Amino acid sequence: MKNMEKIIINGGRRLTGEVTITGAKNAALGILPATVLASDKFLIENLPDIQDIRNYISIMKKLGAKIRKTSKGLSIDTTAIADCTSDEIADESTKMRASYYLLGALLGRNGFVELPPPGGCDIGARPIDQHIKGFEALGAKVDVKGSIKIESPNGLNGTNIYMDVVSVGATINIMLAAVKAKGLTVIENAAKEPHVVDIANFLNLMGASVKGAGTDVIRIMGVEELHGCEYSVVPDQITAGTYMIAAAATKGDVLIKNVIPPHLDSITAKLIEMGADVSVDEDDNIRVVGREYIKPCNVKTLPYPGFPTDLQQPMGLIMCLANGVSSITESIFENRFRYVTELQKMGANVRVNGNTAVFTGPSELYGTKIQATDLRAGAAMILAGLVAKGTTEITNLKYIDRGYENIEENFRNLGADIKRVDS
Ligand SMILES: CC(=O)N[C@H]1[C@@H](OP(=O)(O)OP(=O)(O)OC[C@H]2O[C@@H](n3ccc(=O)[nH]c3=O)[C@H](O)[C@@H]2O)O[C@H](CO)[C@@H](O)[C@@H]1O
Ligand SMILES: C=C(OP(=O)(O)O)C(=O)O
Numbered sequence: 001m002k003n004m005e006k007i008i009i010n011g012g013r014r015l016t017g018e019v020t021i022t023g024a025k026n027a028a029l030g031i032l033p034a035t036v037l038a039s040d041k042f043l044i045e046n047l048p049d050i051q052d053i054r055n056y057i058s059i060m061k062k063l064g065a066k067i068r069k070t071s072k073g074l075s076i077d078t079t080a081i082a083d084c085t086s087d088e089i090a091d092e093s094t095k096m097r098a099s100y101y102l103l104g105a106l107l108g109r110n111g112f113v114e115l116p117p118p119g120g121c122d123i124g125a126r127p128i129d130q131h132i133k134g135f136e137a138l139g140a141k142v143d144v145k146g147s148i149k150i151e152s153p154n155g156l157n158g159t160n161i162y163m164d165v166v167s168v169g170a171t172i173n174i175m176l177a178a179v180k181a182k183g184l185t186v187i188e189n190a191a192k193e194p195h196v197v198d199i200a201n202f203l204n205l206m207g208a209s210v211k212g213a214g215t216d217v218i219r220i221m222g223v224e225e226l227h228g229c230e231y232s233v234v235p236d237q238i239t240a241g242t243y244m245i246a247a248a249a250t251k252g253d254v255l256i257k258n259v260i261p262p263h264l265d266s267i268t269a270k271l272i273e274m275g276a277d278v279s280v281d282e283d284d285n286i287r288v289v290g291r292e293y294i295k296p297c298n299v300k301t302l303p304y305p306g307f308p309t310d311l312q313q314p315m316g317l318i319m320c321l322a323n324g325v326s327s328i329t330e331s332i333f334e335n336r337f338r339y340v341t342e343l344q345k346m347g348a349n350v351r352v353n354g355n356t357a358v359f360t361g362p363s364e365l366y367g368t369k370i371q372a373t374d375l376r377a378g379a380a381m382i383l384a385g386l387v388a389k390g391t392t393e394i395t396n397l398k399y400i401d402r403g404y405e406n407i408e409e410n411f412r413n414l415g416a417d418i419k420r421v422d423s
Contacts, residue, residue, distance in 0.1 A: 005420055007394040008418070009386060011386055011390065011392060016252050019413070022239065025050060025239075030202075033176065034203060036065070047074055051095075093118065093119070094118070107156070114150075121375050134177070139156050156178065162188045171191040172191075172199050194304065205229040235263075240263075261286055294323060296323065299326075302332075313379065319361060342371065346365040
């Protein structure tokens with residue numbers, strides 16, 4: 001993507017038709033580093049074609065992995081993984097959060113790792129103290145001075161780790177480090193997101209013994225060797241939820257394919273509360289039919305199975321259109337309301353007070369120049385452009401491109417007037 005690209009939307013069209021969801025970004029970003037735990041060959045299917053994955057592939061190549069696209073998926077050979085300096089991969093690592101999974105994975109493989117601090121969207125302080133606490137509990141020595149350096153020359157030893165906060169990243173990172181540790185590791189107060197389960201399933205297919213993923217206690221019995229496998233990444237519930245909200249917000253009728261409906265229960269419940277029809281067909285596709293009259297509702301973001309923080313921004317957009325007062329309480333990240341300023345430029349009546357945003361609707365939104373302030377804010381801006389009167393111009397597309405494959409094409413296929421131009 002070039003820096004000066006922008007998305008232009010002429011709003012006001014009902015979305016109708018079908019969209020097929022790709023593999024989950026946040027699962028794929030754990031699966032790629034997990035492959036370094038073996039010296040073997042893998043075939044990973046259903047990877048999303050997004051910037052974060054392209055970045056990860058670039059890091060893995062610098063580490064020595066042989067990677068090639070095939071008609072079935074991505075073929076990865078980790079036989080020749082070597083060390084590389086933190087500087088060599090700094091550019092890619094600092095552009096995304098999930099580079100931190102190489103801490104657990106390379107520690108598990110080599111007993112040593114040094115990486116730059118992770119990047120990712122600027123949505124809060126995002127400390128990694130729980131990751132470090134986990135590595136130290138397993139017996140590693142951690143040194144954070146600029147880069148993050150972790151050593152365990154005598155291997156890692158399984159233990160009990162109680163997480164002080166429910167953290168997706170720390171849960172996955174500790175799983176990655178613990179699969180080859182000696183003995184049993186128990187993670188208590190673990191995150192239960194579908195991508196945690198997907199990565200555990202992947203590790204088990206590699207020969208690991210991970211039990212309880214999807215509950216808040218995960219038990220990992222260390223094994224000596226792991227091996228390659230073929231795997232298909234779970235569908236992305238955040239992308240699916242984004243299209244569900246888009247269908248309801250444009251009062252459209254959209255069939256969303258390649259989803260796991262129970263992963264979408266929290267968003268389905270809220271859209272039904274707002275008056276949309278949401279149904280699941282015999283092939284497990286979800287159909288969302290939006291209604292003219294949108295009812296207000298209240299949402300609090302929570303760890304899974306609660307309402308995901310990654311969908312609160314698209315949810316904020318539909319709340320602008322609801323007839324009455326709606327609210328969102330963001331309980332995971334302290335800086336996830338920056339998109340509100342952009343919605344206000346379009347005419348939205350929104351007030352933010354601490355970690356709660358109050359939307360008084362219905363607001364008529366008007367197209368104007370807005371920017372993506374982070375990844376999910378970017379998705380909300382596209383949805384805002386789809387419902388606004390007139391023309392919306394969105395800049396800062398690098399965020400959107402981190403996580404959504406073919407987003408303009410998908411919306412165009414659903415009837416939207418949307419294009420990307422190089423200004
Ligand atoms: C690459 C990836 O998968 N990113 C997702 C991951 O981010 P990420 O892994 O950063 O999110 P976490 O689940 O770790 O964060 C949850 C909360 O715990 C706090 N915390 C986390 C770790 C730690 O060591 N100490 C600590 O205090 C965070 O500041 C936050 O308040 O989960 C988030 C919550 O579902 C999602 O929004 C992100 O899309
Ligand atoms: C916040 C997100 O990503 P990251 O953790 O990679 O910044 C996200 O996917 O919404």
